[in-house]
Amino acid sequence: MAKPTLWQAAWAVAYKDLQIELRTRYALNAMALFAVTTAVMVSFRLGPLGLSRDPRSAATLAVLLWIAIFFAAMNGLARSFVREEEAHTATLLRLNVPALAVYLGKLLVNLLILALLETLVTLLFIGLLNVTIAKVGLFLATLSLGGVALAGATTILATLVAKADGKGSLFTILAFPLVLPLLIIAVETTELALSGGTWGSAGSGLQLLAAYTIAEHVAALWLFERVWEA
Amino acid sequence: MNRTDAALQLSWHELAKTYSTRPVYDQLAGELHSGEVLAVRGPNGAGKSTFLRLLCGLERPSAGTIRYQWQGQTYSPNTMRPWIGFVGPDVALYRELSAIEHLQFLAKARGLAADQVYWHELLAQVGLAGREAERVAHFSSGMALRLKYAIALLAKPPVLLLDEPTAMFDEHGRQFVAQLVEQQRQHGLTILATNDQRDAAWADLVLTVGVAARG
Numbered sequence: 270m271a272k273p274t275l276w277q278a279a280w281a282v283a284y285k286d287l288q289i290e291l292r293t294r295y296a297l298n299a300m301a302l303f304a305v306t307t308a309v310m311v312s313f314r315l316g317p318l319g320l321s322r323d324p325r326s327a328a329t330l331a332v333l334l335w336i337a338i339f340f341a342a343m344n345g346l347a348r349s350f351v352r353e354e355e356a357h358t359a360t361l362l363r364l365n366v367p368a369l370a371v372y373l374g375k376l377l378v379n380l381l382i383l384a385l386l387e388t389l390v391t392l393l394f395i396g397l398l399n400v401t402i403a404k405v406g407l408f409l410a411t412l413s414l415g416g417v418a419l420a421g422a423t424t425i426l427a428t429l430v431a432k433a434d435g436k437g438s439l440f441t442i443l444a445f446p447l448v449l450p451l452l453i454i455a456v457e458t459t460e461l462a463l464s465g466g467t468w469g470s471a472g473s474g475l476q477l478l479a480a481y482t483i484a485e486h487v488a489a490l491w492l493f494e495r496v497w498e499a
Numbered sequence: 500m501n502r503t504d505a506a507l508q509l510s511w512h513e514l515a516k517t518y519s520t521r522p523v524y525d526q527l528a529g530e531l532h533s534g535e536v537l538a539v540r541g542p543n544g545a546g547k548s549t550f551l552r553l554l555c556g557l558e559r560p561s562a563g564t565i566r567y568q569w570q571g572q573t574y575s576p577n578t579m580r581p582w583i584g585f586v587g588p589d590v591a592l593y594r595e596l597s598a599i600e601h602l603q604f605l606a607k608a609r610g611l612a613a614d615q616v617y618w619h620e621l622l623a624q625v626g627l628a629g630r631e632a633e634r635v636a637h638f639s640s641g642m643a644l645r646l647k648y649a650i651a652l653l654a655k656p657p658v659l660l661l662d663e664p665t666a667m668f669d670e671h672g673r674q675f676v677a678q679l680v681e682q683q684r685q686h687g688l689t690i691l692a693t694n695d696q697r698d699a700a701w702a703d704l705v706l707t708v709g710v711a712a713r714g
Binding site for chain 1: 555556577580583585589594596604607
């Protein structure tokens, strides 16, 4: 029997998950609904339709943007692992797919879904709140790094909670301390991008985001097999 | 006993499994060679399915060792897993995928050749000809079990672990399993976990678990 390359097996898992997601649209619908609801709700108070536009500072908009991304992500990204355990298909995966390929496949899908979510939320904020992005490159760099970090955190957390009872609340409780530092840095850097800050002023924030992302993924790769095979 | 390939040997020594404080069994020992069929029997809760899960690394023993010797190398249950075919009620299928999509996905994940002809032959062999593109959500329990057999046989494994091998089958399905177990004698070993006397009759050896614990 030929041994599959890690990425070949990971892509097989990702492709299978995308097939299932496109047929059920569970995560996509839940996340899109949350993102749209949040953006529309915020736009009524702070956007062009609202009565007051005073609080529409870069800081407020950056916080609201990441709130929308974070809660929408919490709604959908844990689903991939939880569904495997609830439907008892995890055994089929354990029997046939190397553990690391399962993690990388799930991470790829979460990255893709999160990229779609971030695009949707950004377009909604631009459209409904008249947000002007002063430094597009910095904004995209922050969204990308923040997205990769958030996808990594939710993927490994989903593995941890998938076998537990009360998955939803446990996921949120565990996510809070792990994701909070990432969100604080992402909000600060996004605020700089919206208000026209320089790359130099955002440098430390971006470095912290990159360090956080690397540390988190190394820990996840080290932990995953133990958690998955436990 | 037909030993056509002495290169494959499975052995377990001083094997014990405990859930919390409840011992399932203790000090199990034995070995099995290519061409042999073992039936694991015992009352409900005696650990028949657990024994199969230990053999493919889905669970870890509380004590003792399990080793495969094959082609001059020693494998643990985890490292042997790519060459083990497992069928059982624990293995669920993806309701959203069709039979052929299951084989496509698992063949790719296991690094097997993308052989559409073989996949269709395999599905025909297990009795799913004409149902290849149908989603598992529309399958009966017997059809789902047939697909589990196709998945287990996908890589032509030398080790077959069959948990309740005919539980959902009609007489035609039972004949298919009997034939499969006979064919497997030519290139590997089979272990059945069953309480059905008719299934156990296919075996050369019987391991009875849980009787001492009960009394």
